Amino acid sequence: MRLNSSPRSWKSIQSLPTRLYSRSHSPPWRPVSAVDEWVERAIRPISLRQLTFFGRTLTEPRLISSANYVRTELPTRLAHRLRDIQQLPYVVVANPHLTLVYQLYYKAFEKARVVPEIKSLEDNDRFCEILKEMLREHLVVIPNLAMGVLECRNLAPADEMDRLMNTLLRARISRRVIAEQHLALTETFNSPWHFPDSHDRTDMNADFVGEVFLKCKAKEVVERCGKVAQDLMRKTSESTQIPAITVQGHTDATFPYILSHLEYIIGELLRNSVQAVMEKYQGSTQPPPPIQVLVCETPQHVIMRISDQGGGIPREILPYLWSFSKGPRTQTRLENLGRVPAMAATMQELQVSHERKYAGQNSSFLSYHEGSLDTLTSRPPDLRLGMGLPMSRVYAEYWAGSLELHSLEGYGVDAFLQISKLGNKNEQVTTRAAIDAV
Numbered sequence: 001m002r003l004n005s006s007p008r009s010w011k012s013i014q015s016l017p018t019r020l021y022s023r024s025h026s027p028p029w030r031p032v033s034a035v036d037e038w039v040e041r042a043i044r045p046i047s048l049r050q051l052t053f054f055g056r057t058l059t060e061p062r063l064i065s066s067a068n069y070v071r072t073e074l075p076t077r078l079a080h081r082l083r084d085i086q087q088l089p090y091v092v093v094a095n096p097h098l099t100l101v102y103q104l105y106y107k108a109f110e111k112a113r114v115v116p117e118i119k120s121l122e123d124n125d126r127f128c129e130i131l132k133e134m135l136r137e138h139l140v141v142i143p144n145l146a147m148g149v150l151e152c153r154n155l156a157p158a159d160e161m162d163r164l165m166n167t168l169l170r171a172r173i174s175r176r177v178i179a180e181q182h183l184a185l186t187e188t189f190n191s192p193w194h195f196p197d198s199h200d201r202t203d204m205n206a207d208f209v210g211e212v213f214l215k216c217k218a219k220e221v222v223e224r225c226g227k228v229a230q231d232l233m234r235k236t237s238e239s240t241q242i243p244a245i246t247v248q249g250h251t252d253a254t255f256p257y258i259l260s261h262l263e264y265i266i267g268e269l270l271r272n273s274v275q276a277v278m279e280k281y282q283g284s285t286q287p288p289p290p291i292q293v294l295v296c297e298t299p300q301h302v303i304m305r306i307s308d309q310g311g312g313i314p315r316e317i318l319p320y321l322w323s324f325s326k327g328p329r330t331q332t333r334l335e336n337l338g339r340v341p342a343m344a345a346t347m348q349e350l351q352v353s354h355e356r357k358y359a360g361q362n363s364s365f366l367s368y369h370e371g372s373l374d375t376l377t378s379r380p381p382d383l384r385l386g387m388g389l390p391m392s393r394v395y396a397e398y399w400a401g402s403l404e405l406h407s408l409e410g411y412g413v414d415a416f417l418q419i420s421k422l423g424n425k426n427e428q429v430t431t432r433a434a435i436d437a438v
């Protein structure tokens with residue numbers, strides 16, 4: 001849609017500070033922005049299979065080609081999101097938090113679209129610095145989006161705001177996945193264990209290709225995230241009534257995935273469960289019942305059921321469980337969000353904000369994942385932002401999975417997380433295209 005064809009979008013765009021005017025081909029009165037040009041370009045979705053295969057045999061031409069994909073893909077994707085925001089009603093765009101997000105996106109768009117074609121490793125190094133800076137700057141996006149959506153709750157229908165939030169978050173994941181994957185591939189390429197002159201660089205036994213962990217083991221992720229949630233409660237709560245976490249079923253289930261995304265989802269679910277059980281058993285002499293995790297592997301999926309006996313979800317919360325505008329708890333959420341200046345959603349994001357260090361391929365990844373997981377999930381348990389479940393669902397759905405909760409009132413909660421076994425031949429780029437095309 002052209003800017004001057006819609007009075008509403010035109011009104012919105014006028015409020016935004018960074019519009020451009022055409023210099024030559026259009027009549028002088030018609031505002032034309034670079035966004036107009038970029039928004040005409042289609043997004044080129046990428047599958048986990050493509051991400052992995054691309055990085056398996058890492059050569060200089062491949063790295064350069066990856067850089068150029070990111071170089072053109074980022075401004076395209078940002079242009080589409082800028083256009084989404086431009087088309088919001090004026091009162092919504094005028095919200096200071098959403099304006100800030102718009103400005104950050106515009107700045108990133110302007111910076112990315114003028115990067116010249118990457119032809120050498122030196123060009124790529126410079127480009128990687130731009131990417132890192134962009135990722136760092138955008139850590140304020142999530143809390144600002146959340147506050148914007150909460151503050152606009154009476155200005156636009158809640159389901160429309162949720163749709164916007166979901167689209168922006170999904171798009172954010174997709175941009176970060178491609179940027180972070182390229183940074184990780186560049187680091188692998190530059191690392192001491194990578195030999196650019198070797199003809200045989202395809203290490204079929206490698207555990208990681210860029211950010212993709214080829215051997216995600218459901219049981220280990222549950223145990224690691226569970227321990228983090230328990231340790232946090234041990235540190236911050238007076239109570240010693242911390243529930244145990246057990247894992248049963250197909251405990252050998254292994255699949256390729258972006259580990260930090262899986263850790264985020266499972267971490268949030270376990271955190272909710274541990275908190276619910278502890279609240280219910282506070283002051284009780286009985287030991288708290290364990291949180292039981294069942295892993296079920298099928299040819300296409302890995303399904304995890306997390307069952308707790310924390311009393312279930314309060315009835316008045318249920319309608320708002322997946323919403324970013326949190327019904328009766330809106331005010332508290334806003335106050336809590338105000339205390340979080342920047343928020344990294346996943347471990348990768350934190351990794352970018354602290355320079356990576358390499359000791360050896362596996363050990364570096366291990367120490368990074370352990371270290372950042374600890375930082376991320378150590379946010380105080382009472383600082384509840386109401387983002388855990390809706391964000392987890394966005395992450396689960398991004399890789400063609402799903403997340404559902406069943407609350408048994410007065411008894412407990414069963415959370416079902418379905419993971420698609422990606423990266424194998426079943427992953428259709430066309431299926432993922434709709435998900436990634438944001």
Ligand SMILES: Nc1ncnc2c1ncn2[C@@H]1O[C@H](COP(=O)(O)OP(=O)(O)OP(=O)(O)O)[C@@H](O)[C@H]1O
Pocket residue numbers: 268272273276308310311312313314317321383384385386387388389390412413
């Ligand atoms: N397993 C559970 N048992 C009981 N209540 C739950 C459970 N999981 C979620 N809830 C309820 O649903 C609410 C929303 O959960 P969600 O994870 O989205 O946000 P939060 O935990 O309040 O905040 P955040 O996760 O952002 O710190 C929780 O505040 C809690 O009341």
Ligand SMILES: [Mg+2]
Pocket residue numbers: 268271272387388389
């Ligand atoms: Mg939570």
